Amino acid sequence: MSDILIVDDERDIRELISDILEDEGFATRLAGNSDDCMAQLNTEAPALMILDIWLKDSRMDGIDILKHVKRNNPDVPVVIISGHGNIEIAVAAIKQGAYDFIEKPFNIDQLLVVIRRAMEASRLRQENNQLRRKDTTSADMVGNSAAFRTMVGQLDKVTKSNGRVMLTGPAGSGKEVAARYIHANSGRDSGPFVVVPCASIDPDRVEQVLFGRESAERGVEKGLLEEAHGGVIYFDEVADMPLGTQSKILRVLVDQQFARVGGADKVRVDLRVISSTGRVLDEEIAAGTFRQELYHRLNVVPIAVPSLSERREDIPLLSDHFIAELNKSQGLPKRALSDEATALMQTMNWPGNVRQLRNVIERVLILGDGRDEIGVEELPKEEEKTSEEGRVVLSGALATMPLREAREAFEREYLLTQINRFGGNISRTAQFVGMERSALHRKLKSLNVVTTSKAGARIAHVEDEKEAEPAE
Numbered sequence: 001m002s003d004i005l006i007v008d009d010e011r012d013i014r015e016l017i018s019d020i021l022e023d024e025g026f027a028t029r030l031a032g033n034s035d036d037c038m039a040q041l042n043t044e045a046p047a048l049m050i051l052d053i054w055l056k057d058s059r060m061d062g063i064d065i066l067k068h069v070k071r072n073n074p075d076v077p078v079v080i081i082s083g084h085g086n087i088e089i090a091v092a093a094i095k096q097g098a099y100d101f102i103e104k105p106f107n108i109d110q111l112l113v114v115i116r117r118a119m120e121a122s123r124l125r126q127e128n129n130q131l132r133r134k135d136t137t138s139a140d141m142v143g144n145s146a147a148f149r150t151m152v153g154q155l156d157k158v159t160k161s162n163g164r165v166m167l168t169g170p171a172g173s174g175k176e177v178a179a180r181y182i183h184a185n186s187g188r189d190s191g192p193f194v195v196v197p198c199a200s201i202d203p204d205r206v207e208q209v210l211f212g213r214e215s216a217e218r219g220v221e222k223g224l225l226e227e228a229h230g231g232v233i234y235f236d237e238v239a240d241m242p243l244g245t246q247s248k249i250l251r252v253l254v255d256q257q258f259a260r261v262g263g264a265d266k267v268r269v270d271l272r273v274i275s276s277t278g279r280v281l282d283e284e285i286a287a288g289t290f291r292q293e294l295y296h297r298l299n300v301v302p303i304a305v306p307s308l309s310e311r312r313e314d315i316p317l318l319s320d321h322f323i324a325e326l327n328k329s330q331g332l333p334k335r336a337l338s339d340e341a342t343a344l345m346q347t348m349n350w351p352g353n354v355r356q357l358r359n360v361i362e363r364v365l366i367l368g369d370g371r372d373e374i375g376v377e378e379l380p381k382e383e384e385k386t387s388e389e390g391r392v393v394l395s396g397a398l399a400t401m402p403l404r405e406a407r408e409a410f411e412r413e414y415l416l417t418q419i420n421r422f423g424g425n426i427s428r429t430a431q432f433v434g435m436e437r438s439a440l441h442r443k444l445k446s447l448n449v450v451t452t453s454k455a456g457a458r459i460a461h462v463e464d465e466k467e468a469e470p471a472e
Contacts, residue, residue: 003026003047005031005046006029006030006049006050007030007051007065008081009054013052014032024112026115029046034064041068043268046076048122050081051078051098054083062082066080066093069097070096071219075122079100079118080101099114139180139183139184141177145310145314146423158182159181160187164273164275164300165274166275166276166303168278169276173307175276179234182232186232191232192230198241199240206241208221210224211225211261212260213261214263215262220263237277239279246291250297252269256271313346315346319361320336323337333365333370337373345379348379415429415444418432425458448463449463
């Protein structure tokens with residue numbers, strides 16, 4: 001949207017205007033009738049239109065074209081010109097949304113002034129719209145673990161392209177933040193970032209929400225696809241999109257255009273698509289709930305977002321980030337985590353991942369006792385952790401085992417937790433648990449605990465008996 005479309009049935013007039021505008025540094029396109037004009041509009045909307053009212057040998061006159069432009073491209077200013085001008089025509093054009101009306105033969109200087117004013121007014125209006133819809137949600141990526149660095153390295157590679165990205169990972173792991181990071185560091189950062197919450201939209205209204213609608217009573221109502229024009233549209237949990245809508249979204253990805261519900265005119269959009277899912281889409285495809293063609297269109301660049309258990313090293317950094325953020329946004333006290341609280345948080349289970357961690361930090365700051373440091377006692381208690389006297393409480397499974405088996409089970413789980421807490425670093429784990437590194441290696445071998453690479457990090461797990469069997 002960077003040129004001027006000149007529509008006039010007189011070739012000499014449109015070429016004269018074009019030559020003058022190009023001398024002034026503007027790019028131009030020309031159309032001699034309504035069909036040529038509509039084809040140009042469907043290719044790409046111009047920055048401004050100069051439109052003759054009377055078009056010979058055309059299906060539509062200037063007023064009809066003006067109505068179409070104001071309905072489908074309301075941000076495009078239109079300057080009406082006519083050799084048969086009168087007050088009634090001028091008033092009709094202005095009522096339909098024209099920026100100004102100039103009668104032929106016109107003064108070139110007057111035309112240039114009107115064009116510059118119209119384009120400046122359009123630019124200011126678009127800037128105001130962008131400021132109003134500016135999303136203040138954070139796109140900050142926080143962490144330093146190997147798994148985190150691997151993910152960010154992949155995100156950085158896709159920021160400058162326009163390729164579609166599929167983000168996978170469990171709920172709460174930060175898939176939307178990763179999508180916003182791509183947008184914020186891309187060439188579309190000044191455009192909108194529109195989220196489509198596939199799981200929460202009423203299935204009966206999903207097409208109206210996405211495509212918008214037209215009706216005589218309510219006029220044109222833009223959908224989310226149109227709102228995202230020039231920027232990024234993010235399909236959050238795309239596996240929850242209704243099957244019927246999937247085929248229509250597939251067509252949008254192919255054609256980059258669609259019709260609003262109740263409308264017939266095609267709306268062209270320029271979008272970058274990022275999607276996310278916490279499900280295994282291959283299984284959804286096999287079950288018949290997700291279209292394989294759509295999967296291949298969306299899954300151009302797959303990027304895995306690690307769970308919090310895969311990046312426990314980042315818990316102190318994330319906690320400090322959330323404390324600072326909540327202090328700034330809500331005025332909550334800026335407190336530090338004690339070493340004991342940090343150690344405990346790195347060993348806790350986080351099924352809700354980063355989102356759960358943020359909620360815990362917010363709760364602690366709201367209900368805190370006012371001390372400078374956050375202590376262990378302020379953190380939520382996990383089930384079967386300690387008794388009221390501080391003694392370790394046995395789980396039902398441990399309580400039924402002989403001492404030797406129970407000790408082995410405890411040691412295995414304890415060391416698994418500590419190794420993963422330190423990102424698979426055996427030296428740091430040995431230092432913390434108070435063992436020599438060689439002794440820790442022997443202990444891990446006896447417990448059948450091994451470390452393997454996953455998402456760029458070292459993750460400890462119990463070796464499966466089949467893995468341990470030598471190959472025949």
